[in-house]
Amino acid sequence: MPLPVGRAAVLGGSLAGLLHAWVLAEAGWRVTVVERDRRPGKAEFAGGVPQARQAHLLMPAGLYAIERLLPGTTELLTGEGAQRFGLATDIRWLTPxxxxxxxxxxxxxxxxxxxxxxxxxxxxxxxHPGVEARDGVEAVGLAVAGTRIAGIRCRERGTRDRTESVLPAEVVVDATGRTSRAPHWLTELGLGAPEESVVDGGVGYCTGLFRRAGADLAGGRAMYLQPRPGRNPRFGILVPVEGDRWMVTVGGMRGFTPPTDPDGFLSFARELSVPEFYEVVRGLEPVAPIHGFRPPPSRRRHYERLADLPEGLLVVGDAACTFNPIYGQGMSVAARSALVLRELLPAGARPARGPGAAGRTGVALPVDSRRIQRAVSREAGAAWQMASSEDLRYETTVGGRRNPLLKLQHAYMDRVLSAALSHRAAQGAFIDALSLTAPPSGLFTPAVLWQAALHGGSRGRRAESRSRSGR
Structure with a gap:
């Protein structure tokens, strides 16, 4: 266990914050996790995560990253009832x-x-002995010393006392999610706010929990019906979760938000591209109310471009980049961001000291925090590009840039996807890119280019109206 080398404050006690806190603690920092809500001591729904009642999948890239950081997490999850299955052998998956x-x-x-x-x-x-949690504490601003982070301004929630105090820290990690106030805090200090890229597909969806009894689905353990640009912008997701339950999500792009009443939920499911999903869901017994969610626009804040970003400040997870949730990228990008931090922050490395390295605080990161922010941004870049370009297939999407190059990209991806239905190289590249386990450049290897050219014009061996249940 390395000796303490500095103080770090991590804002947000959800997945992104916890993983980054672990990395810093393993590198020898004394970490305080500051969480505005009071987190329960067991796995139950609480405030602070508006999408918590919606379907969540830990994509392969995120699963692998978490296992590298916290080995045994997968076994801990499955021991509590989480469901583990193969991608894509165990999923009945209807692509466009x-x-x-x-x-x-x-x-x-x-x-x-x-x-x-x-x-x-x-x-x-x-x-971890290097991690302390402070629930019910709200961060209200940054404290700086010259060009460096010196801590956070905070106050207790749920009391009449509005007195602010400063929690000293040489490193502050903002993992507060979509509602991050970091841009406001920077402008408060007279610094620049980050540029933003915004794409709004207008997605809306709702989720219900249902009893899962007996065998899994015929032909698979989960079902995913993707939306079909230009034809049917609705989607459906049915996955097994802990407690012998199905989690069922239906939704759509702008103008196709489902109702949350049981009858409306089923009626919406009936309008999906194929009847199989509805036929399964209509026979399920609900065990909880249906909850809806309309996420705000996808937003990428370019902190990596800020010339005056205070040294020691790192913005991660949804606080830096949010995606359309239907692509399942958020948790994986956050987990890989923590892995990037670990790779750039050697375990046990002592911070540089002295006036030249740390100014008035006396402590500095072993590597430039701006370099870390740039690396974190690159980690989100491929996922952002894929998600935003897919959103731009819909005429109702607001923001982003439509140009001839995007049309060419869409046309090529259509051919890859058609070839991927039943050709191994194209399918592997498609799944790797979607699961973030390989860069999108893998979609342009000679084998994939050949299969896209040769087979991309067909619609595969299985028409969309046919079920795979008898395969």
Missing amino acids: AGWLDSFSPRHTIVSFTRPLIDWALRHQVLL
């Missing part, structure tokens, strides 16, 4: 081009309710 055939399992995917993953991480991270 048709039903996806599956070869051998390429990756592992884990499904659960959001409280379970938050509990599993919190349970492990807070056992």
Whole structure:
């Protein structure tokens, strides 16, 4: 265990905050996790995460990153009932081009309710002697010393006392999610706010929990019906979760938000591209009310471009970049961001000291925090590009840039997806890119280019109107 080398404050006690807190603590920092809500001691729904009652999948890239940071997390989750299955062998997956055939399992995917993953991480991270949690504390601003972070201004929530105090810290990690106040805090200090890229597909969806009894689905363990640009912008997701339950989500792009009453929920499911989803869901017994969610626009804040970003400030997770949730990228990008921090912050490295390195605080990161912010931004870049370009397939999407190059990209991806229905190289590249386990450049290898050219004009061997249940 390395000796303490400095103080760090991590704002936000959900997945992104906990993983970054763990990395800093492992590198020898004394970490305080500041959480505005009071987190439960067990896996149950709480405030502070508006999308908590919606479907969550830990994509392969996120699963692999968490396992590298906290080995045994997958076993901890599955021991509590989370479901583990193969991508894409165990999923009945209807793409915009048709039903996806599956070869051998390429990756592992884990499904659960959001409280379970938050509990599993919190349970492990807070056992670290270098980590302290302060729930019910609200961060209201940054404290700086010259060009460096010196701490956070905060106050207790749930009391009449509005007195502010400063929590000293040489490193502040903002993992407060979509509602991050960091841009406002920077302008408060007379510094620049980050440039923003915004794409708004207008997605809306709702989720219900249902009893899961007996065998899994015929032909698979989960079902995913993707929206079809220009034809049917609705989607459906059905996955098993802990507690012998199904988590069922239906939704759509702008103008196709489902109702949350049971009858309206089923009626919406009936309008999906194929009847199979509705036929399964209509026979399920609900065990909880249906909850809706309309996320704000996807937003990428370019902190990496700020010339006057205070040294020691790092903005991660949804606080830096949010995605359309239907692509399942948020948790994986946050987990990989923590992995990037670990790679750039050697365990046990002592901070540089002295006036030249740390100014008035006496402590500095072993590497430039701006360099870390740039690396974190690059980690989100590929996921942002894929998600935003897919959103721009819909005429109702607001923001982003439509140009001939984007049209060419869409046309090529249509051919790749058609080839991926039943051709191994194209399917592998498509799944790797979607699961963030390989860069999008893998979609342009000679084998994939050949299959896209040769087979991309067909719609595969299975028409969209046919079920795979009898395969």
